[in-house]
Structure formats: C-alpha cells, structure tokens
Amino acid sequence: MTPQDYNDDELIAMCRVGKGMGYAGLYQKYAKTTYNSIHRFVLHTAEAEDLLQETFVAVFKDINRLEHVLNFGAWLKRVAINKSISYLRKNRIHFSDLVFTELEAWEDYDPMEDSIFENRLIDVKKAIRELPDGFRSVVTMYVYEQLSQEEIGKILGISANTVRTHYHRAKKKILAKLKDKSYHE
Template sequence: MELTANTVRDELVERCKQGDSLSYQLLYQRYSKAMYNTSLRIVNNTADAEDVLQEAFLDAFRSLNDFHYRSTFGAWLKKIVINKSINALRKRRGHFVEIDEEREDGVHAIAQEEPIDEADLQYRVAEVKKAIQRLPDGYRAVVSLYLLEGYDQEEIAGILHISHNTVRTQYVRAKQKLLSIIKQGGLL
C-alpha cells in the first residue's frame, strides 16, 4: 500500500515538472496543512507561518527540476519549510546566541540546576504544545525540531547553524522551562 502512495506522489510531481497547473494545486493541497503546522510550531505566529508556507511552496515549485527523488517530496519540502521558518525567526530576533559552556559567568550553572522531577507531572499532549508555544524562540525551535519533527541534535545544529553543545544546552534549558510552565499551571 505504501509503495502505491509513493508512486502516485511521484507521478504528481512529474506532472508538475511538465507544467500541469492542476497538479501544482493537488500537490499544494496534499502538503500545505502539514507544512503549515511544521512552520507554526517553530515560528509560533500564524502570519509568519503562512508567509513561510507560501515562500516554501514557491521555492519548491521553482526548484522542482532539482528534486531527484533522493527522498520523498514531502521530506524535501519539509526541509525547505524548516529552513524558511528558522530564517523567519532570525529576521524577527536577529540571531541565535552561541552558548560557551566553559564560561564562568553562570551560563553553564543554569543547565546544571537541580532537575525538575518529571515523573510527578501528568499532562496531555495538547497542554505540552500550548506550553511549547510560550517558550522563547530559540528554545521553541530546538524543542520543536527535536521532539515534534524528530531531528537529532547534530541535525538541529546544522539546520540552525549553531554548535551541538548549544543545541544540547538549549534543549536542557527549554525542557526545564517547559516543565516549569506546566507545573505553574500557566497554560492557556
């Protein structure tokens, strides 16, 4: 069954490559909701996510001849969406701050604070997603890419153009902040 779905997608992409306008529309309909949600989890702003979605599809459609089935079309498009989402965050915030774990000014100490007891917390996925939306941009990007999109820390470092140590530290801090938000009952 899965093999058939991939064949249909490939045929749809091929029809797009030949300039079939209906196929462009069908491809957009097939992927737009998932790609919008991916972007929204990273940028945490509906207008920015909508802009990212449109720009990603425009780039994908313009570069369709560069797509050679080394992955699925969806995976290829998702990479474009994630990169554009990260760029939108950078434009909004400036840039991600590199964290030097060897510093003596307390930066490393924050990551070493006593961990929050995760076993005592019972929560639902919807509550966690609401709490993730309240995280600062850098934390939210790392958590979304790691937990929701399934990228490993090395891949995230490459996507965000930051060190693996920075990804790891931001993930630890984001997790602590996320658990703190949940414990405080600060959910919407």
C-alpha cells in the same frame, strides 16, 4: 482523474512539464502538514501562511532539481523548516545570543518530568509556545519534527552540544511553568 489519484512521482512529473494538476496535487497533499510545521515555529497565522506560500514557491521553482531527492515530503519539510528559521533569524532572534556553557547534561534529572509531559500535553504545548524563539525552535525541531541534535545544530548553526543544552534548559523552563500547576507534586 483528480490530483489525489496520483502519487508524488506522478505529480512531480506533471509539474516538470507545467501541468497545473501536478502543482495542485502536491499542494493539496502537503499544505496542511507543512503549515502546521511552520506555525509551530513562528506562532502567528499570517506569518505562517506567508511562509507556507514562500515554501511552495521555492519548491515548485526547484522541482526540476528533485531527481536526487528520494522523499518529496521530507524535502518539503526541510525547506519549510529552513524558511521558518531564516524568518526567525531575520526578524526576531540571533541564535548566537543563546549560546550557553555546555555543562548541564543530565544533572538534576527528575523522572516525574517525563510523566508531566505525557499527562499534560495541552499545558506543555502552551509552555512551549511561550519559550523564547531559540529554545522553542530547538524543542519544535526535536519533539515535533523529530530531527536529530546534529541536524538541528546544522540548521541553526550551533553545535550538537549547544542543542542539547538549549533543549535541557527549555525543558527546565517548561517544567518550571508546569510546577506551578496543582497536578505536580
């Protein structure tokens, strides 16, 4: 049998007794999606690869504590996101520098904003990559990782209102870049 023939619980059980097939199976099953999640945060391939390895080392080191975790994939993603945020904090960004007043909620809402996002995904992804790290992290966690504003706030150490403000301002920055394109009227 190959690692793909086992479910997560069976692979985790193998890891707990030191069988390499368990580690290999979990890595093969989750490495690509975990790498993609990390890469959305750090943007550089070498850094993302390093963080991927650090994530799996940490997860495999703590595999015996997994009894209270119901979903291995979700737990792994959380570890990867936390490692990515820690990396950004340590190397490039201080989220406290991005704290703004929380006044802008839905003022200036333009329904065309949503159609721009839907119709120009490539341009949107490029605009997201060009955001400052703090804004990009909020957008990445909210849009790609589908975390709630409260969860994002806990991870970043900021309030949910500040997360909303960051998201709103990031969206405005993205739209400003997209408005220069000829498809926006």
